[in-house]
Amino acid sequence: MVNKFTSIKERVIEVAESQSGSKEQFFRNIGMTSASFRGKAKDSPLNSNAIANIITKYPKVDLYWLLTGEKEETSTSIVNEPGVEYKTAQDICKEKDEIIKMLKSQIKDLKADKEDLKKLLGLTRGKK
Secondary structure, three states: OOOOOOOHHHHHHHHHHHOOOOHHHHHHHOOOOHHHHOHHHHHOOOOHHHHHHHHHHOOOOOHHHHHHOOOOOOOOOOOOOOOOOOOOHHHHHHHHHHHHHHHHHHHHHHHHHHHHHHHHHHHHHHHO
């Protein structure tokens, strides 16, 4: 169960710990250093640029949880739901591209079938 009384910086540390790389690398990715998450600095507010970097570079992080410490019922968080995989926008776009490619192929085949049927019907009419 998530402690909803944690500070936003403590939740950022949880996110950093859940990532595959080092915490220091995570902090660099969000434009901060690990010193901002220790001692008295840990009690200071998190800047908006860091929040923006987290949600753009780590889109699976539950923003509602990050800001409030509470899990939203419809959230899809890597921190709150370990082991559950969610598709990124890039994965979804790739799937859509594959579907579009398949549909274009089907349209091409249907057009060819239509032409074949026209020819067949034309031959049938010519025999009458």
